[in-house]
Amino acid sequence: MAGKSLLAPLEQLRDLIDASIATLQKNEEELRKTPVSLDALEPHPIHQSTNTDVRKALKTISSSSQMLRALTDPQTFLNDIFMGVCAPPFPNDKIFFHDGTALLVCVEADVANVIGNAEIHIDEIATRTGIESDKLARYMRNLCNSHVFREVSPNIFANTSLSGLVREEGKRAHVAHCLDLVRRSSCKAWEALTLPEFKNSNAPDKTAFNLAYNTDMKIFQYLSEVEPEIGKRTKVAFASGTKVNTDEFLGVYPWEKEGNAKIVDVGGGVGGGTMPVIKAFKDLRLVVQDIPDTQPNFERIWNEEQPDAIKEGRVKFAVHDFFTPQTEEADIYFMRHVIHDWPDAESVKILANTAAKMTSSTKLLICEHVVLPSYRLPPNTNSDTGLVKNEFAAPEPLLANWGAAHTSRLDLQVLACLNSRQRTQAQYMELLQRAGLEAVHVWRNMGPLVIIECRKLG
Numbered sequence: 001m002a003g004k005s006l007l008a009p010l011e012q013l014r015d016l017i018d019a020s021i022a023t024l025q026k027n028e029e030e031l032r033k034t035p036v037s038l039d040a041l042e043p044h045p046i047h048q049s050t051n052t053d054v055r056k057a058l059k060t061i062s063s064s065s066q067m068l069r070a071l072t073d074p075q076t077f078l079n080d081i082f083m084g085v086c087a088p089p090f091p092n093d094k095i096f097f098h099d100g101t102a103l104l105v106c107v108e109a110d111v112a113n114v115i116g117n118a119e120i121h122i123d124e125i126a127t128r129t130g131i132e133s134d135k136l137a138r139y140m141r142n143l144c145n146s147h148v149f150r151e152v153s154p155n156i157f158a159n160t161s162l163s164g165l166v167r168e169e170g171k172r173a174h175v176a177h178c179l180d181l182v183r184r185s186s187c188k189a190w191e192a193l194t195l196p197e198f199k200n201s202n203a204p205d206k207t208a209f210n211l212a213y214n215t216d217m218k219i220f221q222y223l224s225e226v227e228p229e230i231g232k233r234t235k236v237a238f239a240s241g242t243k244v245n246t247d248e249f250l251g252v253y254p255w256e257k258e259g260n261a262k263i264v265d266v267g268g269g270v271g272g273g274t275m276p277v278i279k280a281f282k283d284l285r286l287v288v289q290d291i292p293d294t295q296p297n298f299e300r301i302w303n304e305e306q307p308d309a310i311k312e313g314r315v316k317f318a319v320h321d322f323f324t325p326q327t328e329e330a331d332i333y334f335m336r337h338v339i340h341d342w343p344d345a346e347s348v349k350i351l352a353n354t355a356a357k358m359t360s361s362t363k364l365l366i367c368e369h370v371v372l373p374s375y376r377l378p379p380n381t382n383s384d385t386g387l388v389k390n391e392f393a394a395p396e397p398l399l400a401n402w403g404a405a406h407t408s409r410l411d412l413q414v415l416a417c418l419n420s421r422q423r424t425q426a427q428y429m430e431l432l433q434r435a436g437l438e439a440v441h442v443w444r445n446m447g448p449l450v451i452i453e454c455r456k457l458g
């Protein structure tokens with residue numbers, strides 16, 4: 001009797017990959033005549049696609065390859081977790097993160113821009129970065145194993161499509177923010193989970209960050225007052241997210257319907273979440289609110305990237321503390337990655353301050369990752385519970401949330417730094433209700449961000 005193949009999961013994954021490659025072949029125009037290659041120095045145009053089938057096919061291949069590695073090489077896969085990038089909450093002496101260190105070294109030395117489009121000997125890279133040649137080569141070789149840089153012949157290095165990404169200032173700032181400040185904080189996770197004064201606290205100043213930096217200040221205050229240079233880098237890092245796939249980000253919400261609406265980007269940083277919107281929809285107006293030390297970076301970045309919007313007065317910066325009553329009127333309040341920074345009590349205060357200024361027609365758009373479970377939905381489950389809707393779930397045998405590591409890592413990041421969390425849809429609904437708001441629509445596509453459209457409760 002024919003039984004189930006002993007290699008069934010491998011065969012299922014192979015079939016998923018085959019079907020996904022066939023989808024990419026069918027959507028050939030998305031390739032824009034550019035071969036897919038790690039040696040390419042620019043990101044491939046397919047990564048800017050907004051075609052749902054293409055996005056699903058790419059996610060399926062990526063997620064399948066992760067599961068294939070776990071199935072076929074479990075020891076190495078686990079090694080990747082404890083010796084690679086991650087800093088899980090184990091006692092300090094068990095934390096390794098050499099891949100992260102290697103990337104941080106190369107980003108701090110700006111190796112990718114030193115190499116540019118050339119193939120360069122390590123001695124020249126060493127001279128231009130000031131880092132000792134043999135040591136730098138060893139960090140770079142570690143990254144070559146993950147296709148970040150390429151050793152084309154002995155001691156001659158070139159960029160790849162991955163190292164090419166860190167030629168951009170925002171991405172370098174993001175890498176350094178995560179691998180320096182957040183990683184140092186994360187190393188104190190075990191103490192934060194076990195020390196009596198910290199273990200049961202949800203306060204944003206009783207965190208792993210507070211232990212790592214030996215401070216009672218909340219992280220944003222600390223960065224303003226004690227480490228302004230690192231604070232500046234953090235602002236640039238926050239703005240880098242939408243550059244991953246701008247069209248996909250713009251496609252989450254129907255901005256074209258909003259005419260000349262006035263948007264107030266609350267806790268908007270340098271406006272990383274709203275800059276692409278203003279660039280694409282020329283009638284929209286924008287006020288970006290944040291703490292005072294954000295303003296110089298805001299002015300520098302907008303004057304570089306969209307000087308006309310500033311000159312025409314279509315875009316302005318305003319100092320505003322979101323823990324105080326909202327003073328600026330708006331058609332749309334926008335908050336990206338603001339609520340995810342704060343525990344529930346503080347989040348309700350921020351939302352209630354906004355709600356108090358809203359009328360029945362004002363919109364609040366909350367833009368965040370929304371946590372999806374890795375387990376599968378029983379059919380017809382109410383999506384209000386925050387479970388994955390089938391149209392967005394990954395196919396079997398993948399984890400239902402595609403192994404959504406980014407959202408989960410962000411969750412641990414804000415836990416370490418602010419005692420906050422990434423939330424499920426149901427958890428957002430509960431916060432909104434406590435602040436006198438309700439969700440009227442949840443906008444999403446295949447991208448990582450969701451926009452929850454809210455109104456003031458009647």
Ligand SMILES: C[S@@+](CC[C@H](N)C(=O)[O-])C[C@H]1O[C@@H](n2cnc3c(N)ncnc32)[C@H](O)[C@@H]1O
Nearest residue numbers: 220238267268269272273290291321322336337
């Ligand atoms: C994670 S960043 C998000 C920035 C921006 N919304 C984005 O998506 O690029 C959080 C922002 O909240 C700002 N922030 C922190 N505390 C604040 C406060 N009390 N009032 C206003 N903004 C604040 C920080 O300066 C930072 O720019």
